[in-house]
Amino acid sequence: MTSSARPHLNRRLAEFGTTIFAEMSALAASTGAINLGQGFPDTDGPEQIREAAVRALRDGRGNQYPPGPGVPELRAAIAAHQLRRYGLSYDPDTEVLVTAGATEAIAAALLALLEPGDEVVALEPYYDSYAASIAMAGGRRVPVTLRPHAGAFRLDLDELRAAVTDRTRLLLINTPHNPTGTVLTREELAAVAELAVERDLLVVTDEVYEHLVFDDAEHTPLASFPGMRERTVTIGSAGKTYSFTGWKVGWVTGAPGLVAAVRSVKQYLTYVASGPFQYAVAEALALPDSYFTAFREDMRAKRDLLAAGLTDAGFEVFRTAGTYFITTDIRPLGETDGFAFCRSLPERAGVVAIPNAVFYDHREAGAPFVRFAFCKRTSVLEEAVGRLKALAG
Numbered sequence: 090m091t092s093s094a095r096p097h098l099n100r101r102l103a104e105f106g107t108t109i110f111a112e113m114s115a116l117a118a119s120t121g122a123i124n125l126g127q128g129f130p131d132t133d134g135p136e137q138i139r140e141a142a143v144r145a146l147r148d149g150r151g152n153q154y155p156p157g158p159g160v161p162e163l164r165a166a167i168a169a170h171q172l173r174r175y176g177l178s179y180d181p182d183t184e185v186l187v188t189a190g191a192t193e194a195i196a197a198a199l200l201a202l203l204e205p206g207d208e209v210v211a212l213e214p215y216y217d218s219y220a221a222s223i224a225m226a227g228g229r230r231v232p233v234t235l236r237p238h239a240g241a242f243r244l245d246l247d248e249l250r251a252a253v254t255d256r257t258r259l260l261l262i263n264t265p266h267n268p269t270g271t272v273l274t275r276e277e278l279a280a281v282a283e284l285a286v287e288r289d290l291l292v293v294t295d296e297v298y299e300h301l302v303f304d305d306a307e308h309t310p311l312a313s314f315p316g317m318r319e320r321t322v323t324i325g326s327a328g329k330t331y332s333f334t335g336w337k338v339g340w341v342t343g344a345p346g347l348v349a350a351v352r353s354v355k356q357y358l359t360y361v362a363s364g365p366f367q368y369a370v371a372e373a374l375a376l377p378d379s380y381f382t383a384f385r386e387d388m389r390a391k392r393d394l395l396a397a398g399l400t401d402a403g404f405e406v407f408r409t410a411g412t413y414f415i416t417t418d419i420r421p422l423g424e425t426d427g428f429a430f431c432r433s434l435p436e437r438a439g440v441v442a443i444p445n446a447v448f449y450d451h452r453e454a455g456a457p458f459v460r461f462a463f464c465k466r467t468s469v470l471e472e473a474v475g476r477l478k479a480l481a482g
C-alpha cells in the first residue's frame with residue numbers, strides 16, 4: 090500500500106500537475122482538429138543541418154558523453170554568433186555553456202541563482218516553465234503584467250520598477266515574448282537595464298526567438314547594455330531558430346562566475362545531452378545571413394496569413410512583432426472565458442488554440458486572450474483559416 094493520505098506531487102509543485110499543452114493536444118487528436126496550440130514547426134529545419142547530424146552520428150562524434158560544458162566546436166560557434174550578430178564577446182571556455190534546450194538552461198539558472206524566498210520579477214503572461222522552475226528553486230514569482238496598448242502588449246516601466254523590493258534577486262525577461270509576440274524596444278530594454286544596475290539585480294533573459302523578429306522590429310540582447318554583461322545570463326536555443334525542437338540543444342552565455350554557477354546545477358540535472366546534434370548546431374550557427382532572412386520572411390508571411398484569417402473570423406488580433414504566436418482577444422466574438430472558448434473551439438471550428446490565462450498568475454487579466462501558433466505549413470494555416478470562418482457566420 091502506498092501512503093495515499095498525502096498527494097504524491099509535493100506542495101511546491103502541486104499547481105503544476107499537467108500542462109495545458111497535453112490537454113489541448115489530446116483534444117486535437119481525439120477531434121481531428123488542426124493543432125495551432127503548441128509551438129512547434131510541422132516541417133523540419135535545413136536538410137544540410139540534418140545531414141550534419143547524420144554525419145556526426147556516423148563518424149562517432151558525440152555518441153558517448155560529450156564534455157560537460159558542451160563540445161568545443163559548438164561553444165566556439167555560439168561565441169562567434171554572439172560576436173558577429175551583436176558585438177558581444179564571450180570566452181567559449183568560461184562564458185558559454187551548452188544545455189538540454191533552453192528549458193534546462195532556465196531551470197539550472199534559477200536553481201543556481203536563487204535562495205529560498207528570493208523574489209523573481211517576471212513578465213506576465215510568462216512561458217509556462219518559468220513558474221515551475223521558480224517554484225522548484227523555492228523562489229517567489231512576482232509578475233508584472235504586459236497590457237494591451239495601441240494594438241500590442243506593452244511593458245509598463247513604472248509597474249516594473251514598483252515590483253522590485255529588497256527581496257528581489259533577479260529579473261526574468263523574455264524578448265521576443267511568448268505568448269504575446271511583443272519585442273521589447275531598445276528604450277524599454279535600456280530602462281530594464283538601468284533598473285537592474287540601480288538595484289543590483291541579476292537578470293536571466295530568454296532570447297530563444299532572437300531570429301524571429303518581423304517588419305521593423307529589432308532584437309537587442311539585454312547583455313549589450315551598460316553594466317549588464319556581468320549580471321546577465323542570456324539563454325538561446327537551436328529549437329526555434331532552426332526548426333529542430335526535438336534536438337534540445339540550448340545554451341547560456343554570461344560572465345564566468347554566473348556560467349560556473351549554472352554549470353554546477355546543470356551537471357546534476359542532465360550532465361550532458363544531444364551529443365551528435367551539438368556538432369550539427371555548430372554548423373547551423375554559422376549559416377549565412379540568407380538562411381535567417383529567408384526563415385524570417387517565411388514566418389512573416391505565415392503570421393500575415395493567420396492574422397488576416399483571425400481578423401476575418403471576428404477576433405481582435407494583436408500585432409506580433411516576433412515569435413511563432415498571435416495573441417487574440419475573443420470579446421468581439423461575444424466570449425469572455427478563454428478556457429471555455431478553447432475547449433469548445435475543436436467542436437465549433439475544428440481548430441485548437443491555447444487560453445493565455447494559463448500563462449498568468451492574475452488569471453482574470455488573461456481570461457479573454459487566446460494564443461494561436463503560425464509555425465505551420467501554409468496549406469495547414471489556409472485550412473485553419475477556412476474553418477475559423479465558421480465563427481463569423
Ligand SMILES: *Cc1c(COP(=O)(O)O)cnc(C)c1O
Pocket residue numbers: 128189190191192193216263267295297326327328329334337338339
Ligand atoms: C520554446 C521555448 C523555450 C524552450 O526551448 P527549448 O530549447 O525547446 O527547451 C524556452 N522559452 C521560450 C519563451 C520558448 O517559447
